[in-house]
Amino acid sequence: MTVTLNVFEVFDIAEQIERNGAKFYRRAAEIFDDPEISGLFLRLADWEAEHVKIFALMKKQLAESNPETGKSRTDENPPEKKMMAGLAVFGIRPNPGNELNGRENKVDIIKRAIENEKDSIVFYSGLKDFTSTGVAIEKIDDIIKEELHHIKILNKFRERMASVQN
Amino acid sequence: MGMPFNADEVFKMAEQIERNGVKFYRTAAKKFPKVSELLLDLAEMEVQHEKTFALMRNELSGTEAESLVFDPNNEAQMYLQVMADDHVFDPKADPVKLLAGIETPEEILKKAIGLERDSIMFYVGIKESISLRAGKDKVDAIIKEEVGHIAILKQKLDGL
Numbered sequence: 001m002t003v004t005l006n007v008f009e010v011f012d013i014a015e016q017i018e019r020n021g022a023k024f025y026r027r028a029a030e031i032f033d034d035p036e037i038s039g040l041f042l043r044l045a046d047w048e049a050e051h052v053k054i055f056a057l058m059k060k061q062l063a064e065s066n067p068e069t070g071k072s073r074t075d076e077n078p079p080e081k082k083m084m085a086g087l088a089v090f091g092i093r094p095n096p097g098n099e100l101n102g103r104e105n106k107v108d109i110i111k112r113a114i115e116n117e118k119d120s121i122v123f124y125s126g127l128k129d130f131t132s133t134g135v136a137i138e139k140i141d142d143i144i145k146e147e148l149h150h151i152k153i154l155n156k157f158r159e160r161m162a163s164v165q166n
Numbered sequence: 167m168g169m170p171f172n173a174d175e176v177f178k179m180a181e182q183i184e185r186n187g188v189k190f191y192r193t194a195a196k197k198f199p200k201v202s203e204l205l206l207d208l209a210e211m212e213v214q215h216e217k218t219f220a221l222m223r224n225e226l227s228g229t230e231a232e233s234l235v236f237d238p239n240n241e242a243q244m245y246l247q248v249m250a251d252d253h254v255f256d257p258k259a260d261p262v263k264l265l266a267g268i269e270t271p272e273e274i275l276k277k278a279i280g281l282e283r284d285s286i287m288f289y290v291g292i293k294e295s296i297s298l299r300a301g302k303d304k305v306d307a308i309i310k311e312e313v314g315h316i317a318i319l320k321q322k323l324d325g326l
Contacts, residue, residue, distance in 0.1 A: 118287050126313040
């Protein structure tokens, strides 16, 4: 059976991706002894929590402007709903906090965090096609830039830890 | 951290990524007849992407080609560097070697999804670092198509 999603469901997934991210980072913060690194993870968790709010607001605005159909676009080339169902494979994990059991190598946790950030960027790249307004697209682009920034920060820590190990 | 890229180099890397994709899909199609039609279709789409990137590079003026990509906070440069050097994604690697150890259609489709994701990430980095004039919108269109490839691959995977 082919799964399709309407635009509200797509934004639900985006919110879930961000909630998962926040849970993952909070769990990672508990694992690290180094206050600088655990502080970094808590900041990342807070940033992802802000993204949850932004997506929730975007969904609310969408519902107010188009309450009946759940469709975001009225042009002649609607986005392929199956596409986002396919992309949902990225970023949706049932228990993100349980991904980490406390025995992981610290570098591996950071690598996994980077992979999670990449998955979210791929999903949001598809999400843009579900929005009809320039403002919404700009907001999603801003979130993509922020996720790229998270990767930059994580990568800096990864390089630092690798240099300490070597 | 390596030297910053200029626009010409960035587009050359994108062309190489697409050539790698074509080679990967065509070789995989021979090995996995059950999904060969889809893999050959994807190879053809990547051929078109390579042409688009080549055209974009040829359209750069001399100054644009040699200048560093626009990146005031050095974020896109960092990302391109991570993708190029960090064993995450090596445009110079032989794509055929990526097929080693892959024995089933399910495995090849999952591998292809991973490679498409890596190419999207690289193009997001490119998009953030080039000017509108250099073809930001075209890169966005290619990202959209690569996202579509993932959806097609996932759909096929679910149907196996």
